[in-house]
Amino acid sequence: MSFFKAFLAACRGPVSFGELRRQAGWRVIIHFFLTLLFSCIFVAVGRYCALKYFWSRPEQMFIESFGSGVEISRAGILPEKDADVSRRQELPYEGLLIYVSPKGPEKDYPDETLEKRNFILLWTPGEIGLAVRDHKNNLWSFGSSNAGVSQALRPEDIDMNTAKNLSLAQLKQEMMKLAVKPLPKEFAGIEKSSFVPARDTFKTMRAGMAVFNGGVYFSNAVLLVFFGSVTYMLIFMLLEHFSDPDKRIAASDMWKIVLYAACPVIVVVNVFPMLQLPFESLYDKIFLVGWIVYINIIKRCLEKNPALLENPEE
Numbered sequence: 001m002s003f004f005k006a007f008l009a010a011c012r013g014p015v016s017f018g019e020l021r022r023q024a025g026w027r028v029i030i031h032f033f034l035t036l037l038f039s040c041i042f043v044a045v046g047r048y049c050a051l052k053y054f055w056s057r058p059e060q061m062f063i064e065s066f067g068s069g070v071e072i073s074r075a076g077i078l079p080e081k082d083a084d085v086s087r088r089q090e091l092p093y094e095g096l097l098i099y100v101s102p103k104g105p106e107k108d109y110p111d112e113t114l115e116k117r118n119f120i121l122l123w124t125p126g127e128i129g130l131a132v133r134d135h136k137n138n139l140w141s142f143g144s145s146n147a148g149v150s151q152a153l154r155p156e157d158i159d160m161n162t163a164k165n166l167s168l169a170q171l172k173q174e175m176m177k178l179a180v181k182p183l184p185k186e187f188a189g190i191e192k193s194s195f196v197p198a199r200d201t202f203k204t205m206r207a208g209m210a211v212f213n214g215g216v217y218f219s220n221a222v223l224l225v226f227f228g229s230v231t232y233m234l235i236f237m238l239l240e241h242f243s244d245p246d247k248r249i250a251a252s253d254m255w256k257i258v259l260y261a262a263c264p265v266i267v268v269v270n271v272f273p274m275l276q277l278p279f280e281s282l283y284d285k286i287f288l289v290g291w292i293v294y295i296n297i298i299k300r301c302l303e304k305n306p307a308l309l310e311n312p313e314e
Contacts, residue, residue: 001019001020001023001027003030003031003034006020006023006027006031006260007031007035007263007264010260010261010263010264011263011264013301014297014298014300014301014302015301015305015308017257017260017261017298017301017302017308018302018305018307018308020256020257020260021253021254021256021257022253023256023260025256028256028259028260029259031259031260031263032225032259032260032262032263035262035263035266035267036218036221036222036266037218039221039266039267039270040214040215040217040218040221040270041214042270042274043213043214043217043270043273043274044210044211044213044214045210045274046273046274046275046276047209047210047213047214047273047274047276048206048207048210050276051206051209051210052206054092054093055092055202055206058089058090058091058092059198059199059202061089061090062089062097062198062202063198063199065081065087065089066079066080066081066082066089066099066198067079067080067081067198068080068197068198068199069195069196069197069198069200069201070195070196070198070201071083071193071194071195071196072190072193072194072195072196073187073190073193073194074187074188074190074193075102075125075183075187076102076124076125076126076183076187077123077125077126078102078125079099080195083101083102084101084102084103085101086098086099086100086101086103086104086105086106087099088113091119091121093118093119094116094117094118094119095117095118095119095120095121096113096114096117096119096120096121097120097121097123098120098121098122098123098175099123100122100123100124100125100179101125102125104179104180105175105176105179105180109172109175111168114168114171114172115168117131117133118132118133118135119131119132119133120175122144122175122178122179124178124179124181125183126181126182126183126184126187127144127145127178127181127184128144128145129142129143129144129145129174129175129178130142130143130144131171131175134165137165138167139165139166139167140165140166140167140168140170140171141164141165141166142164142166142171142174142175143164144178213273217270217273217283220283220284221266221270221287224284224287224288225259225262225266225291228288228291228292229255229258229259229262232258232292232295233251233254233255233258236251236254237251249299249302249303254299257295257298257299257302258295261291261294261295261298262291264294265287265290265291265294266287268290269283269286269287269290272286
């Protein structure tokens with residue numbers, strides 16, 4: 001059975017699983033990952049459209065304030081307009097962009113300016129710093145890029161996994177250190193300056209954020225299904241010893257049913273992050289509840305209809 005036929009069969013309801021359980025194991029795994037891949041692509045597309053909407057006004061404000069792009073030269077990565085003037089710009093989702101000119105940073109960043117933020121981008125002539133707030137612990141994760149000239153202003157190149165966890169006071173100190181840091185030596189080797197349009201930068205940033213979001217939900221779903229299926233199968237095999245042998249489903253069939261049952265649930269649940277609907281934060285809980293309920297509905301249906309568990313050659 002092809003992928004699309006198998007997916008539609010999994011969506012039609014419990015009766016179809018009598019046939020789906022006969023699929024080869026390798027085919028079931030491929031169908032599962034294809035479902036996951038397509039649904040996460042839809043998440044990325046949905047995120048990109050949302051980001052394009054939310055960032056359209058900030059993009060225009062950036063162009064009005066900093067110019068139509070940035071120039072990369074021996075002096076660093078500088079805006080087209082007023083490169084010697086340090087300033088700030090509001091960003092969506094309670095974000096803040098702080099530009100530090102070659103003349104140096106502001107003397108201080110007031111607490112009330114920073115503490116309400118979800119993230120802060122610190123743009124210096126040579127590097128970019130990214131601070132992300134952890135509301136649960138009231139701490140900040142702060143990292144900076146030092147990958148060289150071509151990547152100095154790409155937030156996606158900052159490895160936040162190794163970022164420091166800081167209090168607000170410590171964050172301000174780290175930001176000041178980065179703001180006064182000398183220009184990296186790579187810039188001294190630039191022979192000819194280049195110009196990067198702002199719209200291209202914003203487009204790349206939106207695409208990077210969208211792909212990252214899709215990847216996050218892909219990895220989350222893989223982990224949820226892996227650990228969820230292993231746990232379910234262990235419980236299933238234990239309980240099968242106490243069930244009626246005439247209504248018993250073979251473990252080799254059950255794991256296929258478990259994976260195929262996850263496919264329509266994944267697609268439905270991924271609509272939440274794709275459209276940024278309410279309860280997106282409950283993604284894993286909604287998925288697990290919906291998945292387990294669907295598996296048990298299928299299991300009961302197959303047990304009540306023994307003919308669905310019979311193989312044609314028998």
